[in-house]
Amino acid sequence: MIRTSRDRNELADLLRRDPHLHAYELGDLDDFYWPYTNWYRCGDAVALLYHGAPRPVLLALHRSPAVLAELLTGLLPLLPRHFEAHLSPGGVEVLARDYPVRTRGAHLKMALTDPDRLARVAPAGEVLTEADVAELTAFYQAAYPGNWFDPRMVETGHYVGLRRDGGLVAVAGVHVWSPRYRVSALGNVTTAPAYRGQGLGSTVVATLCRRLLETVDTVALNVAAENTAAYKLYDRLGFTPVAEYTEYVVGEEPAPAAVPDDDPQ
Numbered sequence: 001m002i003r004t005s006r007d008r009n010e011l012a013d014l015l016r017r018d019p020h021l022h023a024y025e026l027g028d029l030d031d032f033y034w035p036y037t038n039w040y041r042c043g044d045a046v047a048l049l050y051h052g053a054p055r056p057v058l059l060a061l062h063r064s065p066a067v068l069a070e071l072l073t074g075l076l077p078l079l080p081r082h083f084e085a086h087l088s089p090g091g092v093e094v095l096a097r098d099y100p101v102r103t104r105g106a107h108l109k110m111a112l113t114d115p116d117r118l119a120r121v122a123p124a125g126e127v128l129t130e131a132d133v134a135e136l137t138a139f140y141q142a143a144y145p146g147n148w149f150d151p152r153m154v155e156t157g158h159y160v161g162l163r164r165d166g167g168l169v170a171v172a173g174v175h176v177w178s179p180r181y182r183v184s185a186l187g188n189v190t191t192a193p194a195y196r197g198q199g200l201g202s203t204v205v206a207t208l209c210r211r212l213l214e215t216v217d218t219v220a221l222n223v224a225a226e227n228t229a230a231y232k233l234y235d236r237l238g239f240t241p242v243a244e245y246t247e248y249v250v251g252e253e254p255a256p257a258a259v260p261d262d263d264p265q
Contacts, residue, residue, distance in 0.1 A: 002074030005039045005046075012181060014046050019183060020111040020242040021061055022046070023220035026183045027176030032156070040078070042071040049083070053148060056083040061245060065090025082251035086222075088243070095250055104247040105224055108231070112209060112219040114238035121199075121206035121237070128159040128171070136161070139168045144190040150175075158184070160208045162200055168192070170200035172208040179215040186221040189230075201233055209237065 005011055008029050015022040015029075025048050028037050036052035045067050047060040058079065062068040065088070072087075072094040084104075085095065095101055128136060133151045136159070140149050153159065159173040175187030186208070191201045212219050221239065223230050 002040055002042050002071075002078070005041050008034070011039055011041075011046060014041075014044055017044075018063070019218050020220055021063070021109065023109075023111070023183050023185050023218055024048075024176050024222075025059055025061075026181045026218075027178040027185060030176075030178035030180055032152075032178070033176070040071075040075055042074050043067070045071040047071055047075055049079070052150065053084070055249075056080050058083055058085040058087075058250075060085065060091055061088045061243070063088070063243075069094050080251070082253060085248045085250050086245050087248065088245050092246065092248060095248070099250045100252060102249045104249060105226070106244065106246050107222050108225055108241045109243040109245065110221050110223060110231075110234050110239040111242045112238055113240045115209070115213060115219075117236065117238035118206045118209055121202050123207045123210060124203050125160040125162045125170075125207050127157060127211075128154055128161045128173075129157075130154055132159075132161070132168075135168060136171065139171060139192070140188065140190070143192045144188070147188060147190070149188050153188070158208060158212060159188070160204045160211070162204055164195065169195040170204045172201070172204035174208075174212070177212065177216070182215075182217040184212045184216045184219050186219065189221075202237060205233065206237055 012029055015026045019026060028048060028050060036050055038049040040047045045062050050057045060068060060072055068088050068091045072091055076098050092101055133154055140147050153174055156174055156177045158177050159171060161168045162170040170191040172186060173188040174184055176185040189205060209219055
């Protein structure tokens, strides 16, 4: 049976049973993200519908396909018409009963399990601030088109950038950072195409991770399964795969609003 929950202690107790799998959800319990969240329970399984992105994002992750199917079956009447979904294996078949579903790609969840490897990379870069948001936005548009960047994340103080000739050439940031729940998730990591292959990505990631470990116990990330270059970078720095999931676009795209005709004729 599905029920909603706004009890952060209850949700944290459930999610901490598998913190590597649920790093994003644990982070979203923080005050910074909490207003954008809706939470659902079915037994000990938890689903999150996050409203802080351009489209709602459903996170429904569980090690058991049968438990996940039960959770999603109960959720079907409560979901919006159009959303994105991050689902563990066994979840999409349930959503496909009621929605058209388009696959965006298979992903790995990775967690920093050997932080001693970070010492192999000398720290470098600077902490970016709100004053850098315009430059950072332009950097992502050029170096990482299609990337989702929420400028609010810079307020966490956990975006590290490297500059060459006065401009950003490599950046690592976070999608989630919560000292209260001792968890973080890397995001918005990229290097300008002309500077790739020089180890700059490793430098900013390692520098950021050392900074994060001052306030959190879990550092995690999501990476596309086909992105072998990124996988190798994270592997060298001490990250290991902890779970698989797939991203989907679910439901019909809403029709654009009609434009009123101002011509009375």
